[in-house]
Amino acid sequence: MDQLSLKIIKIRKPQKCWGCAGEFPVGTELTRSVIVDQGEFSSDYWCNECEALLNSLELWQLEEGFAMGELLNYKE
Ligand SMILES: [Zn+2]
Known part of the structure; x- marks a missing residue:
């Protein structure tokens, strides 16, 4: 898998943080x-x-x- 982009955005619909499963308005x-993994995009x-x-823990490579x-x- 490759990470295509990493950027800060203002969300336009409620989203859950993948890390802590918290919901954000x-x-x-x-x-x-x-990321793209075998031709499939996901964010x-x-x-x-x-x-x-x-x-701080340099865990990005473990994201998936x-x-x-x-x-x-x-x-x-
Ligand atoms: Zn979080």
């Missing part, structure tokens, strides 16, 4: 990660807190290995 700024959303955690909410296991 319209207008929240979340990081959207777009995940990450809240600031989870993104910071991914960055996470189940939703599983990042909570990595929080202190």
Whole structure:
């Protein structure tokens, strides 16, 4: 899988953060990660807190290995 883009957007409909499974309302700024895996595009959303955690633990390469909410296991 390849990560195509990673950018901060204001969501236009409610989204769940993949890392913590928290729900965020319209207008929240979340990081959207777009990946392509075997020709299939998918995008995940990450809240600031989870993104910071991914960055600090350098976990981005494991992104597709996470189940939703599983990042909570990595929080202190
Ligand atoms: Zn989160």
